[in-house]
Amino acid sequence: MTTDTKAGAPFAASPPLPESGTGTPVPAPPGGARDAAIVTRGLTKRFRGGQVAVDSLDLVVPRGSVFGFLGPNGSGKTTTIRMLLGLVTPTSGTRELLGVPLAEALPSVGALVEGPAFYPYLSGRDNLLRYDAADRTADPRTARERVAAALDRVGLAAAAGKRYRAYSLGMRQRLAIAAALLGPRELLILDEPTNGLDPQGTREVRALIKEIAAEGVTVFVSSHLLAEVEQMCTHAAIMRAGRLVAQGSLAGLRAGExxxxxxxxxxxxxxxxxxxxxxxxxxxxxxxxxxxxxxxxxxxxxxxxxxxxxxxxxxxxxxxxxxxxxxxxxxxxxxxxxx
Ligand SMILES: Nc1ncnc2c1ncn2[C@@H]1O[C@H](COP(=O)(O)OP(=O)(O)OP(=O)(O)O)[C@@H](O)[C@H]1O
CATH class of the missing domain: 3.30.70.100 (Alpha-Beta Plaits)
Incomplete structure (x- = not known):
């Protein structure tokens, strides 16, 4: 995942478009899946070359958790996240977000996958206004309030008028998270949000994730850093070579040891x-x-x-x-x- 300026590039991708739905809602498996923010059943992605990137994934992400999706590079995290957001079609299996079919859930889901490309010469505020304008579900009459609220939420209210290129790495990533928080969200999905950040930026983003979670938003965050997941998350799933090795609360995962x-x-x-x-x-x-x-x-x-x-x-x-x-x-x- 990269979040960087692409000068002259067309404006950032608009928020993911809802898919046509995932069919029958997944019945809740035992163990609290009714309170789950994300449930996948046998979720599998085989790419055209035959490579199985994600293999029969059964994931249950409890509501209210900060859920670390942990695995080495290439273990299938990004592919899973793209399937969760309807950006990649699964080869087989199902996924359900917030207890409803995908198309219904997506407006309540904020995501940071490939970081939005921001214009370096525009302010943080103007970048978000452009980003918001690309969302055809957002009411343009309330754009300014939405943008102000999102900037405030990530601690960028005071720097809203500054040009993006003057932002530190941490501020840039916080702006990207603000873009994911433009609507009212119940679930935030972040793909490696601290990747490429300096230590200060990493601290800022980790602190922000904790704050967002404290407000009641479920946060699903991928990382290849064990220590990061230990510091930030209440729950984790461990992936290896496309397969789920373990999942549960951090205390529960450690209890076997x-x-x-x-x-x-x-x-x-x-x-x-x-x-x-x-x-x-x-x-x-x-x-x-x-x-x-x-x-x-x-x-x-x-x-x-x-x-x-x-x-x-x-x-x-x-x-x-x-x-x-x-x-x-x-x-x-x-x-x-x-x-
Ligand atoms: N479009 C694609 N076509 C073919 N293979 C792919 C494609 N996208 C990913 N893969 C392969 O699927 C596997 C899982 O990749 P994925 O990006 O999901 O892993 P990841 O855990 O997110 O790793 P990273 O942090 O390096 O992105 C890798 O072996 C990757 O090479």
Whole structure:
């Protein structure tokens, strides 16, 4: 996904046109899908060359969640998002947004897929006015109010009259999100919204996503950054090579992983022996520290036993599993991106 200026390019693509509908609404599967903002069933996209970009995807995105759609580059995130928005026709399977057929839902869905191309010499406000004018469902008489509200919502009210080219990367991306928020939205779908941003811009966009979610909008956001999803999201789905590896709340995803204890000590050999004797598993003795899987042993009990055995404990910490641990556990592979 890119969000950049294409000087002289024709004005940005208008908001996605509704498809003719997806047929019968998908019946709610068990597990709260009735309250879902997005439900897909067997959603599949096979491109003409035979490449299966998305393979039988069953996704349930709870309303009110900030849902991280996580996967390495090429794992099928953008293709899924394009299918959700009716920009790509699925080869098979169904998708339902906001509990109604796609055409009905799309006016309540804001999206940032390929970032809109803004004119560098126009102000943020004028760019949004042009963007709004391209939406044939929007009432031109209320365009100014809509644009002002969207700019205010992303914190650009004070910079509304500034030319786009003077905007920082973060401001540019916030303007793109403002474009997705021109109407009243229940669901916001963002494809890699922090991609290509500097650290400041990334912080701005992450903070904005949290604010929008706090107002009750469900946010579905794709990312190839594990750390980003951990910081920003309440729920996540993990994709790998077009397939869904896992989905759920972050707490639920991590729950299958046993926490580890890390003991800082000069007596690594003795500490490792004590921990093994206590029943801790997967004990690793390193330079000045021992780590082990806690299993059912309470950390304070392990600490007391170490001290009783005469181990000099300099520090002891319980390390909660990360999403990366979950990913590695599920796939046997590392997540091939940096944080
Ligand atoms: N129009 C297309 N024709 C053929 N293959 C495609 C097309 N679009 C995507 N693909 C392939 O489908 C797979 C999934 O791509 P997709 O862009 O959905 O992944 P992604 O997770 O969004 O990755 P990225 O973050 O790199 O865009 C990739 O192997 C890609 O090369």
């Amino acid at each position: 046993v926490p580890r204890v890390r003991v800082e000590t000069p007596d690594v050999a003795r500490a490792a022996r004590v921990l093994r004797e206590l029943g801790l598993m997967d004990v690793h003795a390193g330079e000045g520290e021992v780590t082990a899987s806690l299993e059912d042993v309470a950390a304070e009990h392990a600490n007391a036993e170490l001290v009783r055995a005469g181990v000099a404990v300099r520090g002891l910490a319980v390390v909660r599993p990360s999403l990366e641990d979950v990913f590695v556990e599920l796939t046997g592979e590392g997540f091939d991106v940096d944080g």
